[in-house]
Amino acid sequence: MNPLDWLKRLGVTRTILAAFLLVLWIVSAVATELDLVLLFSDCLVRTGMNGILVLALVPAVRGGVGLNFGIPLGMVCGLLATVIFMNFDARGGLGLFGSIALGAALGAGAGWLYARLLEAVRGQEMMVGIYVGFGSVAGASILWLFFPVSNPELIWPLGGEGLRNTLVLDGYFKQWLDLKLAIPLGGTAFVPVGLLAFWLGLCGLVYLFFRTRVGMALSAAGANPRFAEASGIDVRSMRSLGVIISTAMGAVGIVVFSQSYGFVQLYKAPLLMAFPTVAALLIGGASVRVAKVSHVIIGTFLFQSVLTTSLPLVNALVGQAEGAQALTNLPEIARLIISNGIILYALTRKESA
Numbered sequence: 001m002n003p004l005d006w007l008k009r010l011g012v013t014r015t016i017l018a019a020f021l022l023v024l025w026i027v028s029a030v031a032t033e034l035d036l037v038l039l040f041s042d043c044l045v046r047t048g049m050n051g052i053l054v055l056a057l058v059p060a061v062r063g064g065v066g067l068n069f070g071i072p073l074g075m076v077c078g079l080l081a082t083v084i085f086m087n088f089d090a091r092g093g094l095g096l097f098g099s100i101a102l103g104a105a106l107g108a109g110a111g112w113l114y115a116r117l118l119e120a121v122r123g124q125e126m127m128v129g130i131y132v133g134f135g136s137v138a139g140a141s142i143l144w145l146f147f148p149v150s151n152p153e154l155i156w157p158l159g160g161e162g163l164r165n166t167l168v169l170d171g172y173f174k175q176w177l178d179l180k181l182a183i184p185l186g187g188t189a190f191v192p193v194g195l196l197a198f199w200l201g202l203c204g205l206v207y208l209f210f211r212t213r214v215g216m217a218l219s220a221a222g223a224n225p226r227f228a229e230a231s232g233i234d235v236r237s238m239r240s241l242g243v244i245i246s247t248a249m250g251a252v253g254i255v256v257f258s259q260s261y262g263f264v265q266l267y268k269a270p271l272l273m274a275f276p277t278v279a280a281l282l283i284g285g286a287s288v289r290v291a292k293v294s295h296v297i298i299g300t301f302l303f304q305s306v307l308t309t310s311l312p313l314v315n316a317l318v319g320q321a322e323g324a325q326a327l328t329n330l331p332e333i334a335r336l337i338i339s340n341g342i343i344l345y346a347l348t349r350k351e352s353a
Contacts, residue, residue, distance in 0.1 A: 017306060021306050028316075032317065034313065037185050037187075039309055039312065047199075048192055051297075052257075054277050055199070056249035056253050057296075059206070059245040061281075063222045063239045065239055065242055066129075066289075069129035070133045075253070077103050078099070079254060079270070081100075083149070083264070086153075092172075104249075107249070133271075133274050137270050154167055164266070175260060175262060178260050204293075218238045222239070222289070283345075284297070284300070
């Protein structure tokens, strides 16, 4: 394949973003004193910690439900599982994988109920999904206030009841996957081999699943429901299966995100997390009807790397400018412009680029 064919296959959007990311890295190395190795390490960590949440959208898209804006429902299930295991003082791999397993089970149950709702509003799945996501986060906020826990590290210090806004994972399973088999690059920079291996392993499992008989039936039901019904496929069951897998994977994704971040954020924290997740998938080349594992890998890396690199770069450039004190809010403004600009562009995409 010659370079022109490769660029055409990559697409205009991803080519521009990849070129922009390369420019950011060059400017960071030449015009500032930023550690490019540390920046690249942060890009890999951010990619791995967000990758499963983006991957969770694929089964719903392939099942014909569209972009699953209700993914916060799965996140709430994952957070609930993490709180339960932290309350029982489960640490290390037991706490992490126990939270993943319980979160996936809770997510599957919630996904079944969510799928029943989507069948009742067929054709309006994405709009209803937004309300389901917002509603689940709001409902969970009430739950966190009254959830019975005995671990003093989880309870509000004033009042003695209710969960704190942020639960610290130090001593539990903070960066358990990130540091597993990590390759040091000097200083605090490292390649998070365990985190990336876990994410790419799940990507491989999803890819293989869609090669199975059930996976192909799910894809057929989403691509052409009438043809699928004529072939003897239960379209309703396949759509429900896509939503269940998506919601369960959303629960797994938030547990992995939290262990990498080092904190469990409750209450309103998951409220808007669906939007950058959807944007990353669309930037990777997916559409409302088509999504592949390759779209997840490309989109997550580009989206997270641009955000991770641009913010410290803007901060460094502002620090070098005259009158920098008056521009102390510029990095935050730049973050909002970059993140929301990418999301706005991605959400306007109708077809795969």
